[in-house]
Amino acid sequence: MDEQDLVDIEVTHDNAEDIVDSYSSGVSDFSFHRQTVVANRLLVGQPDTELRSLSHVDEEQVKLLEHQVDAAYRALFEMDGKALLADEVGLGKTIEVGMILKEMHYRETNDSVLILTPAQLAKQWQAEMREKFGLEFVCNYDSEFGGFDAHDYIIASIDTAKSDRFRHTVLAREWDVLVLDEAHYVKNEETDRYDLIDKLTYDYAFFLTATPIQNELTDLYNIVSLLRPGLFGSRDTFHHYFVNRNQKTLVNRDELQNRLGQVMIRNRREDADIDFTDRIIDTRTFEPSAAEMDLYNSVSDYVREAYSQDQGQKLVLMLLQKEVVSSPAALEQTIRMQLEERNELTHRDELRTILEKIEAIDTVTKQERLFDIVEEARVHVDMGRVIVFTQFRPTQREVIKALDKQGYTTHAFHGGHSSQEKEDIVERFEEKGGVLVSTDAMSEGRNLQFCNIMVNYDLPWNPMRVEQRIGRIHRIGQKREVYIFNMGLKNTIEEYVLDRLYHKIDLFQQTVGELSTILSRLEDSGRSFEDEIFERLVNAGSEVDLENDFDAMAVDLEEQKELAQKVQNFNSGVFEGFDLGPDDD
Template sequence: MSTEDESLVDVHFELEDSPPLLDEITTREGSDLSQHLLNIEANRLSIAQSQQELQSIEEITDTIQLLEHQLDAAHRALFQMDGKALFADEVGLGKTIEVGMVLKEMVFRDAHDTFLILTPAQLATQWQKEMADKFGLDFACNYDDTFAGFDAYDKIIASIDTAKRDRYAEEIYARDWDALIVDEAHYLRNSGTNRYDFVADIDYQYAFFATATPVQNDVTDLYNIINLIRPGLFGTESEFERRYVPDHDDSGVLNADELNRQLRSVMIRHKRGDTAIDFTDRQVRTKTFEPNTQEQKLYEAVTEYVKSHYSMQDGRHLVMLMLQKEVVSSPWAVLSTVEKWLNGDGRDVVGQEREELLKVAKQARAIGRTTKQEKLLNIIEGVNERMETGRAIVFTQFHATQDAIVDALRADDRQDEIPIHTVSGSLSSADKDQQIQHFRERGGVLVTTDSISEGRNIQFCNVIVNYDLPWNPMSVEQRIGRIDRIGQDRDVYVYNLALEGTIEDYVLEKLYGKIDVFHQTVGGLKEILSEREQSTGQFEQEVLQQMIEADSERELENNFEEMSVDLEGDMRSAKKAQRFNEEVFEGFETGEGQA
């Protein structure tokens, strides 16, 4: 890490070069000279003040709703912390916006322009989009099809686990970066890990790290993170432990006041209660329905097929996972996949297996309007009756289900004059934006796949219907997060539809219910699931495995009960970590005047 003292944005004034102070000026002979020097002093102070203001704000006010605590954070990071800051606001307060404002200001002043942003893999493209859309900052990303390496661009966003690979790390080490940005910085809490050593070996002048949970297990987590941002602030690790870590095994902290004073020079932390934001409530309506006879028989046939042909060894678990999710979504989703397989697209099915799939296809074709379609139409009718400009987003995971939902809405007499908008992954980014703009202007129903569950803010709508439920809680929260965020001024209504007695029903009751997923924020879920693999596929495979291994309904219930007990254990650990964070930062003063 570089420790150069070059000015961050070239705005500091040396005291020895200053004109005489006021009390010295008044002693000079001649009022004209005194007045002249007073004018010089006033002009110098005016220039200094203007130089320590965020000058790039006018360029981004059309794309961002700037909030006071975010302006405060960016200003303090630049002008009071000399470009070495840990953004530690609570979840949902916009740490990405704060970092983006800092980088925009540095570019606006032509001060610095080589930036490396390291994030968890799943957040890299989201950062890239936000930097471009909100700040006009174009970053290359290691997931770009045309990415040419870490020595080919001045502004790069990358997965930290990709960047630390030897062939990429050498390119990164060979450069002098103006600023290093690390999101989810709590992943660097353990020194000596590959991630930590990789970051420590990068040559960077300024550091902007972000995490809502800078302390998770031990106060030394904080030492390790801060030591990457501002080396030497707390002395050696042994000095830090002697001063702040208790001798016994209590998860407390010594000399908390002194620790807080030190932290103010490097850490920015706002709590939700510190801001003027009035977060609205979530109203969750979970509706489970008894499937009709045809739906029940189709579910049983697909489930039996999946259990018979599931195999981790030959990779079939992934296609079986998809089929089991489709059957609780709609018969048309199942039919779409099965017909492809029967036509030789993606699977070679012969003999008994082919006979089973032909039976499934026949059952799916025989189903007309489904139970979920009927219930959805009732919900949409209620939304439009109670709201002046009725808007609802209907989420599904499957294109065939999306088409069936749109057909049902258009065929229903009650929905004649309701505009219907659709978004799917096949649309370009510009086309998605256009559909969302039409939805905003005209109201109605937006029927969408999860292609908009990340990266787009739709606070002008406050109703979501989860027509089918992702089995991963994080995916559900990402859907809700499109409307339940800063800028939402109404209560948010979430409707969940599920068929009784299906795996969807078990996920809803046993897993989502145990961790109260619909009232958690993304950050809360990240903490709860921190000990698990958080990728969607891994979690969903674990859910499917419970079903595969059950020989009876009672055993299936027991399997899910065991899984929910594990999640409750994760939740207790998360709450313990949260309480520890609150203790460590108790009395931590925020605001410009305290920095």
């Protein structure tokens, strides 16, 4: 092996000793010198019989689970410090990274660390690294943050890092360790996020995602190629060699599993040795008032008529159908916007009629019934903590206002808050209790195990979004039974979705992996779960037809579940221990 050969190879544990020996024999190229430094550091980090730093982790702060210890060990010592941690939601990928960084710190192999996360999770990462592992990071939202060249341990929003202001300094530095949370956000090679990660310089890297495949195998190819360039060859080679023409089954499974096994670790809830607490589902449907039912029927009639005339309005019409069962306030905002935007006479009279019917509602049934749930919590639960989820900001404001009038302690959480404000809101909720009313800005990444009661005030039509909400409280560290209350109005779309779809095939009790598999099979035709619901709603000729249509959809889902299981069994040779379902976003 000559000098140039040595410079061109990748440093691994297997070849580290050879590289060090060669350098000692007189090879002097500067690039090779850098590889020698990396090799020496890997040798310093060679495993003894266990992770040496574990004895220094405070057991009162974090309980290390077997699958987490195994993942950290494999990522460091079997994957040479470059791994895709792809555990299902709630299994503790952040803890695995904390263990990895703690061990590297103990062995003095991580002088500079950059952790990139979605903006809303940066402060949570900072707190977890400090409290559970004694690792101090500066966050880009801290007042003392002086830039990416001013600190050695940094946690930052990936969008901050790629911004024009900071991109140059981020890329100019050679990082020891890169951690990328929610790695599925860089699946598209045409984005600035992908380009940033592709151009970063680092020795070790750990990517985290519960959903390494969102739409197709190309997602997995792009993420893995950032982490281990060349592992799958070119994109065309990858598809030709591993995917059949219909892209519904895999070929050359043994080889694909072998390559994935070099870079990806995937633990599933059903396989992890964890006793999750029970999940208790309580669905409550209520008779709407006459005024509410009149409003619902008017909106539904309008949606059907408008859609039959202009299918290009689909997203707006779908929004109206969701808002009418959420709150009059949410519906009113969209109706007024529609009236302001429509200069032509089409449908203006119908929209004004809907607005009049909104104004005629003086009591909101869901608000009244929500009081029953939060009062039960105030009496029976420590500090009366309840999380209420809604999809709409106007609904959130009205619910907060109603609860305030009843004397409850309330907290609002939505995407308009800064990262620091979000941290403060969660901290106040934990300290003071009461009711946290949140939009779906809360539904990803947050750890809220100190609460065990959740209310779906309105219901997303995609069950993966519901599962993400539930995952905020039903996760590792939850010591109590979890209560999920679903609220719905009778004789509306909510009742059909709840009773005829979600409950008929027990979607509330499916694992994340099972849900993603069912939905991915359903959506192979290019139609989403929400599209299916909307199409059946607007095309039904009568209530009886609508009931039959939703019964048929439930049968379709059962068939998709069975078909998905057959495909999963077929591909089990490749994905044993791996479940690569789509994300819900």
